[in-house]
Amino acid sequence: EAxxxxxxxxxxxxxxxxxxxxxxxxxxxxxxxxYLQNLGQGPELLIRYENEEAVDDSQLPKDRFSAExxxxxxxxxxxxxxxxxxxAVYLCASSLGTSGRADTQYFGPGTRLTVL
Amino acid sequence: xxxxEQSPQSLHVQEGDSTNxxxxxxxxxxxxxxxxxWETAKSPEALFVMTLNxxxxxxxxxxxTLNTKEGYSYLYIKGSQPEDSATYLCAFIQGxxxxxxxxxxxxxTVNP
Numbered sequence: 001e002a003x004x005x006x007x008x009x010x011x012x013x014x015x016x017x018x019x020x021x022x023x024x025x026x027x028x029x030x031x032x033x034x035y036l037q038n039l040g041q042g043p044e045l046l047i048r049y050e051n052e053e054a055v056d057d058s059q060l061p062k063d064r065f066s067a068e069x070x071x072x073x074x075x076x077x078x079x080x081x082x083x084x085x086x087x088a089v090y091l092c093a094s095s096l097g098t099s100g101r102a103d104t105q106y107f108g109p110g111t112r113l114t115v116l
Numbered sequence: 117x118x119x120x121e122q123s124p125q126s127l128h129v130q131e132g133d134s135t136n137x138x139x140x141x142x143x144x145x146x147x148x149x150x151x152x153x154w155e156t157a158k159s160p161e162a163l164f165v166m167t168l169n170x171x172x173x174x175x176x177x178x179x180x181t182l183n184t185k186e187g188y189s190y191l192y193i194k195g196s197q198p199e200d201s202a203t204y205l206c207a208f209i210q211g212x213x214x215x216x217x218x219x220x221x222x223x224x225t226v227n228p
Binding site: 044091103105109 | 148159
């Protein structure tokens with residue numbers, strides 16, 4: 001079974017440029033998560049989707065960040081414009097969505113963003 | 117603000133040593149605790165989901181215990197191997213919340 005796929009793995013951009021990250025969850029997983037991990041910190045949830053609906057986006061900085069999950073499968077996270085402080089690892093995860101909050105979340109390898 | 121603490125922050129052991137680390141979380145309104153292993157340049161890998169006080173889970177040489185009344189979980193690795201080198205993350209879910217709150221992790225290095 002293929003795991004969660006993310007691309008690109010690494011991205012270097014200049015500040016004020018836009019950037020987008022893509023995630024393809026495990027087939028059949030209804031719930032998709034985007035996390036942000038700053039250096040030395042644990043991952044923090046940005047947004048959670050149940051199928052195509054964003055059910056928790058309270059931590060997403062909506063002035064510059066946007067996300068979509070068309071057709072309830074793969075998802076894109078965008079930052080426009082990027083700031084120096086956005087340098088971090090962006091992780092995508094998915095879960096079946098059948099056990100609620102005790103569901104195991106399966107993570108992709110992440111995208112490491114560097115903003116210069 | 118929920119506080120999930122992991123200790124130690126980093127740990128160096130010799131191959132063959134057994135080791136353990138701690139995850140501390142709020143003892144009130146517990147729902148579940150997750151453990152993950154994250155090797156450099158790889159995806160975080162789920163180890164355990166623990167939901168009941170007194171739970172003990174085991175996967176090969178790795179095991180975990182849970183005490184929800186006092187708000188801690190221990191992760192044990194028996195006979196550490198170099199391939200166990202990774203950051204071990206715990207994540208807590210409080211009752212009434214859908215959100216995993218992660219600790220900062222314990223970085224384990226096993227020297228051959």
